[in-house]
Amino acid sequence: MTDQVPDTDQQGEMELAAERLQRFAHRLTRMAHEQVQSRASLEQRWLEDLRQYxxxxxxxxxxxxxxxxxxxxxxxxxxxxxxxxxxxxxxxxFPTDDRNWGIGPTPVPELEGVEPGETAQGPNGEPVDLSQIAEQVKREAKKKARAMQDEIDDQLKEGRYQIKCRDVIHDAALLGTGVIKGPVIVGRTKKRWDTQGGISQLTIEEALEPSAERVDPWDFFPDMSARHIEEAEFIFERHLWTKRQLREFARLPGVxxxxxxxxxxxxxxNSQIAKDxxxxxxxxxxxxxxxxxxxYEVWEYHGPISKAELLDAFDEAGEQITEEEVDELNDEVEAVVFFSGNNVLKVVLNPMxxxxxxxxxxxxxxxxxxxxGFGIPYLMxxxxxxxxxAWRMMLDNAGSSASDIIVANRDLIQPADGSWSSQPGKKKLYFLxxxxxxVQEAFxxxxxxxxxxxxxNIFTMARQLADEETNLPLIAQGEQSDHITQTSSGMAMLMNSANIVLRRAVKNWDDDITRPTISRFYDWNMQYSDDEAIKGDYTVDARGSGALLVREKQQESLLAYANISAGNPEMAIRRDWKGLDRELAKALEVPYEQVTLPDGEIEEKKQQAQEAGDPEMQLKQAEIQLKMQEAQAKAQREQQDFQLRSQQQQWEQQFEAAxxxxxxxxxxxxxALKEGITLAQLEQQAGLESQKLEAQMQQTAAKLQTERDKAAAQLTEEQNDRMAREQNMANGWDSYG
Incomplete structure (x- = not known):
């Protein structure tokens, strides 16, 4: 039988626990006050930035x-x-039609339950090494990575992530620093209409889902000794809540x-620490x-606390913690604490x-x-x-130089009306x-x-200095100077140069916001999601810098790449033409879904084209037919050239014979004249020699005709051979008979 603890001892223990909680809250209040004092000069700079803006x-x-x-x-x-x-x-x-991040499997993805060297039995009982099924593992990893990407994308869209990121960018441009917080668990109401029997009924469901929130830099008080968020020992966030918000906070467990x-x-x-x-x-x-x-000023603390402080808060809240969990705790644990003044309102372990x-x-x-960091107002x-x-001096000088200074000698003149003041447009009479x-001596x-x-000139130089010191030239602001070229390529080069500095800002956003935030959402889903289809070994790809290319340059590059791929069979096999079509439409700012047929209609058109004849084969046959026509025309030209040469040779022979x-x-x-005989007698004597000469000439002509016939036959054979080869190639044969 256990001894009952007296009520007085229990009351005393409760008072000691409350006192320890008060000391805990006082310690956090003192730490917060130190960060507020350390940030006082920075706040004065922010106020000056706001005035300038x-x-x-x-x-x-x-x-x-x-x-x-x-x-x-x-x-x-x-x-x-x-x-x-x-x-x-x-x-x-944040392009309107795409994400600036993605999730993909690691280069060597590992699936749960598959160990290197592990074997299993195949269909026929043979041993199979599971670690060697690389392609199957990769396909499964890509499928799960897409599912995880869709899940996080849905969570961010439900929480209006892009809108809050735009607010963060505004804070960074104005004050130099933007802060986003996530994942934070919020209660979200979902409405759904169910129709049964022609009657529709509205169903409202409450769900706790991760979301992202923009943190006002004025309410963000990290460890001021840290240079980066990773170096911060702790972080404070101030909340200015109404009584209504306090009532909503009171409904949370553990308060x-x-x-x-x-x-x-x-x-x-009573609990004011930082100035509002x-x-x-x-x-x-x-x-x-x-x-x-x-x-009401309520502070949210993220950082280490002692084990005793955690146990006191759990005892006060009436929550239980097992001995195994206590043994696992170190001297300090990472926790989240809500407090106001010297009152601890809620303590939880870091949920991640x-x-x-x-x-x-x-x-x-x-x-x-x-x-x-520093914002645009501070930089300029x-x-x-x-x-x-310069502008004030211009106006003051313009006003002063617009009217002359008049000096009058009162001893020499006297105003007729007795007043020495003058009014514009009114004549003034003076007496000498x-x-x-x-009278010239009087005025x-x-x-x-x-x-x-x-x-x-000073004003213009100052504007140029503003461009230089902020690295934001007029071309980056959408304005165009007189010296800028009007050609599209020149404009693209200038825009690309103007984006160099902003490209660094985008890289910083990828490294400081996108990658860590999406990684935390990935870790949260891996830890708390019940959907096994989204879990795997993934990496986060922050690709904000991919949207930095000038649109005209991007269009030219995509079109050139598509043409190169279409003309190279090896590259054409590697291309995802549907994806390339989508990217081209995006670069050209064309609504892809509205101008693209559904997949079913595309398949029908392909089937119709195949039934009517393969377009590629028709194109190939047309090319071969064109080549054959060119070969025939070439053979005809060669035949004509041969005939001309033969006719010319015949003319030359006739000329030589004559x-x-x-x-x-x-x-x-x-x-005949020399020997004193008649020509007939001479012909009789030379008759034999003429017959010999004529026979020789006939023999020479026959030989030339034989050579012509032989050359013509050889040319005809070559033409027939060429046409036969081209016909066989058109039919897909490698040789001919």
Whole structure:
């Protein structure tokens, strides 16, 4: 029989536990206060960034301008620069028709239950090495990776991830730092209509799902000694909650009700640690300040706590923890603590087995000495001041030089109406009191020099310095200077050069936001999801920089690549033509789904084309037929050339025969004259020789005719041989008979 603990001892133990919890809350409050003090100078810089973004002077400059009688205008180019940079980065990171991340299997994926060297029995009882079934493992890994990608994509879309990321980009462009938090578990209401028997009924379901949230940089207080989020020993996040939000928080499991009631009884200002800059921001934007607020300051702590502090919080909440779990705890454990003032409201262990904290930080311009970076207003602070000063001087100088300074001698003149002031458009009458003096001696006019050109040069140089210091030229803002070429290729080159700096920002986003955030969602699904079809060995691919190419350049590259692949059979086999078609439509900004037939209709058209004849074979036959026609035309030209050559040779033979006959006649006539005999007698004597010569000439002509016939036969045979080979190749034969 166990001894009963007296009520007094139990009451004393409860008081000691409450005191320990109060000391725990006091320790966290002191740590938070230290981070708030360390960040005070940074907040003053943020306020100055906001004033510059909204076209307001800082308090010191504003007071000085109020004391002077000069111009007080503010030429706000900071807002345009900041908005242009923000919009440009958003357009690069979040294309409207694609994700900027992906999930794929590792290069050597390993499936659960498959060990290297493990064997099993095949269909016929033979041993099979499971680790050698590489292709099957890869296919299964790709299938599961796509399922995991779809699951995370659905979770992010439900939580409006892109909208919140745009807010983070705005924070980074304006203040230099943007923070996103995820996964955080939220209760989401899902509505579904069920129709049975013609009657529709609405079904509402509550589901806890992971989501992502944008964290206001003003409420983000990490370990200020850390230079990167990975180096932070702890992280604080401030919440300014209304009483309604406190009631919703009280419904969560593990909330310490007595501690929460103490916060409500203590009032809204009892737990204030950090200054609320809402009124300062409202004053900058021209909105009236609020004298009182109905917000309670609740802090969320992510970091190590002692084992004793954890056990005290669990005992106070009435939750149980097993001895095995206690033994597994080290001296410090990673936990999440909600507290307000000296009251601990809720303590839970880090829900992630990886002990990753849910925060990711993005800097527009990194600061190597701190976790917080620099925004566009800070980068162009000095050029903005020069621009304002130059513009004020231009206006003051223009006003001063527009009217002359008149000096009058009162001893020589007197106004007719007795007033020395003058009004525009009204004639003024003066009397010369000393007639011995000249009226020119009574008046003198002086003109203040006009320096508009010099001030305009300063203004222009300051604008150029703003482009240089922010690395955001006019071409990156959508504006075009006079010297920029009008050709498409030149414009593409300039746009690509202008994107170099933004490309670095996109890389930073990939490394600091996309990859760690998606990895945490992957870890959460691997740990808590009940769907085994999505679990596997994956890697996260952050591909925000893939959207940085200029669209015109991307279009040209895709078209060129498609043409090269189509002309090379080896490359054509490797291409996913459907995917390439989709990418071309995306680059050309064409609605792919609206201009593409469904898969069923595409298959029907392919079947119809095959029944009508294979288009590829028809094209091949047309090419062969064209080649045959070209070969026939070539043979005809060669035949014509041979006939011309033969005719020319015949003409030459006839000419030689006629020439030989003429020479013979001439020779006989000379001989007859010389010997004093008649030509008939000479022909009788030379008859035998003429017959011999004629026979020789006939023999030569016959020989030439034989050679011509032989050459013509050989040419005809070659033509027939060529045509036969081409016909056999068209039929797919390698030889001919």
């Amino acid at each position: 909204h076209g307001e002077y800082d308090p010191v400059t504003s007071a000085n301008l109020q004391d002077s009688e000069g111009s007080k205008v503010f030429v706000n180019i900071t807002r345009n620069k900041t908005n242009a940079a923000e919009a440009r980065l958003q357009d690069m990171l 310490l009700d007595e501690q929460l009631r103490s916060v409500v009884k203590g009032g809204k200002d 800059h809402t009124n300062d921001i409202r004053a900058i934007t021209g909105v009236d300040s609020i004298n009182s607020t109905n917000k 087995d990886t002990e990753d904290r849910p925060f990711s930080v993005f800097n527009w311009e990194k600061d190597e000495s701190a976790m917080f 602070r000095q050029p903005q001041r020069v621009i304002n000063a 009191t000393d007639k011995r003096r000249n 003198a006019s002086f003109t203040i020099p006009n320096h508009q050109t010099e001030f305009a 020439k030989l006959q003429t020479e013979q006649e001439k020779a006989r006539l000379e001989i």
